[in-house]
Amino acid sequence: MNISPFHVWAIVRFLPDMQRIVVNRFRRRSDAEECLRVLRRAATGRDYTLLYYPPGEESTFMVRKEYNKLVRDRIPEILESQQIKFGIEEMTQADYCQALRQKLIEEAQEAAEAVETNLVTELADLCEVIDATMGAYGIQRNQVLACQMQRRIDRGAFSQRLRLLWTET
Structure with a gap:
């Protein structure tokens, strides 16, 4: 050309x-x-x-x-091994909590758009961010599981594959 x-x-x-x-x-x-x-x-x-x-x-x-987003802990090491120049900084706790919430959206979107062969990897990434978010807020896994079970009792699960088409008010 x-x-x-x-x-x-x-x-x-x-x-x-x-x-x-x-x-x-x-x-x-x-x-x-x-x-x-x-x-x-x-x-x-x-x-x-x-x-x-x-x-x-x-x-x-x-x-x-430009990225300006939360990355995994080993990313600087990986970039250095590839001889890629980069900038990084440690966030305050408040910024970290906000970045985790943004990362939840990013990873959930990637999981939602993933082809079936990549779905496990994307769900693993989402679980990693969920675990980090629970840690940042001092939430125990058993608290989340108990809440999940209560919501399942109160509102049901997703096993019947139901789609709400409309309601009247």
Whole structure:
């Protein structure tokens, strides 16, 4: 693919292991932004970013991706072993509790969208965040299980596969 030196705006898709691919290039930023909006609407599970990315700089250009989210304890060690530069900080207890709540949403969404072959892994991640959240708030597992059993008695479980279609008030 022959790229004009004037195509300096690029839409980049991030892949696992800090890899990236250039999806498309544009002469004008406005064209790239419009395409990016369409891509983000069409492929919500993919991570696209708009960059000023002159041709020929693919091998030297470093992309800094912002996360600002809770990560597992060994992530810094893993990043160092891969010689990836990173920034990290320890959160206050209040920030940690809020980050755990955000992580619950993130992991639940990933479990909900997982294909069957990845479901066990995503559920394991969700359980890890639930355990950490219970620890942060001083909640014992037996408290949660007792509450679960009471709610099961009061409201039932999900074993009958019922879908509520409508109600009248």
